[in-house]
Amino acid sequence: MIILINRKIWFFFFAIIFMLPNLAFAQDQNARIANMIVTNTRDHLLLYLNVEGAFRDDTKKAILNGVPATFTFFTSLYQVKNFWFDNKIADITTTHTIKYDNLKKEFIITRSSESGEHFVTKSFEEAQKLMAQVDSLKIVPLAKLKKGGKYQIRAKAERGKLTLPFYLHYVSLKDFKTDWHTTDFIY
Numbered sequence: 001m002i003i004l005i006n007r008k009i010w011f012f013f014f015a016i017i018f019m020l021p022n023l024a025f026a027q028d029q030n031a032r033i034a035n036m037i038v039t040n041t042r043d044h045l046l047l048y049l050n051v052e053g054a055f056r057d058d059t060k061k062a063i064l065n066g067v068p069a070t071f072t073f074f075t076s077l078y079q080v081k082n083f084w085f086d087n088k089i090a091d092i093t094t095t096h097t098i099k100y101d102n103l104k105k106e107f108i109i110t111r112s113s114e115s116g117e118h119f120v121t122k123s124f125e126e127a128q129k130l131m132a133q134v135d136s137l138k139i140v141p142l143a144k145l146k147k148g149g150k151y152q153i154r155a156k157a158e159r160g161k162l163t164l165p166f167y168l169h170y171v172s173l174k175d176f177k178t179d180w181h182t183t184d185f186i187y
Contacts, residue, residue: 070159
């Protein structure tokens with residue numbers, strides 16, 4: 001009887017130990033892809049999406065103190081094949097970078113998908129919106145797609161660790177990674 005109780009206590013103890021890291025990770029993982037839309041123009045397949053929960057308090061403070069931050073968006077397009085491996089058609093990586101100019105009191109956002117064009121705003125809310133949105137990202141020319149074909153587009157976003165000045169390296173700023181978000185469609 002005592003051995004059975006000891007086994008239950010040990011089992012309970014190890015279950016808690018192995019579940020704690022997963023619970024901590026689940027609470028930390030709050031950034032996600034939302035509102036993913038796949039559409040087209042006359043010539044290209046386009047992607048629109050938002051990242052929600054990307055700006056935590058520590059990130060906001062770091063940016064407002066002049067530390068640049070970069071969001072990287074990974075996008076892949078696959079032709080779905082039944083009973084066989086999917087065929088990768090496109091693999092695109094884009095970045096959005098934000099930098100706050102303390103002297104001018106303005107945010108400078110650079111998007112690699114828009115030929116390095118700079119967006120300048122004095123509003124932090126607008127800067128966050130520009131950073132977290134992907135608008136009309138050209139995936140592939142429509143000529144590469146087959147009419148009636150099944151396709152899947154996958155996207156995820158991440159922010160790497162912020163590079164702090166050498167005297168602030170003890171400050172812990174967590175990066176984020178969203179899960180892959182997928183959308184199936186027929187062209």
